[in-house]
Amino acid sequence: MSEPTDIDNDEEAFAEHTLIGAIENQIESDNPPAAKATFNKLTLVGYEREEILNLMAHVLAFEIGAMLDEGRAFDAQWYETALRALPELPPEKE
Secondary structure (H helix, E strand, O other): OOOOOHHHHHHHHHHHHHHHHHHHHHHHHOOOHHHHHHHHHHHHOOOOHHHHHHHHHHHHHHHHHHHHHHOOOOOHHHHHHHHHHOOOOOOOOO
C-alpha cells in the first residue's frame, strides 16, 4: 500500500472545504430548512460549530457518494431525514 501523497491530501482538503461551504450556504439560505434546524438543534445541545459542520458535511458526502454509486438523482427527502437524525450518522455501506 502506498503512502498518501500531497495531491491526495490536497484533494481531501478541497473536498472537505467544498462540502463545508455547501453546508454553510444551506444554513444561510435556509434551504433545505433541515440544515438550519439541525445546526440550531446541535448548537443548543452543546456541539461546537466546526463539529456540527463536519457532521452535516459527512451526511452530504454520504448522499453524494450514494448518488454516484447508484447513478440516481439527489434524494432530498433522505438527506433532510439524515440531517435531522444527527448527531447519529448514517450507517456505513457494507
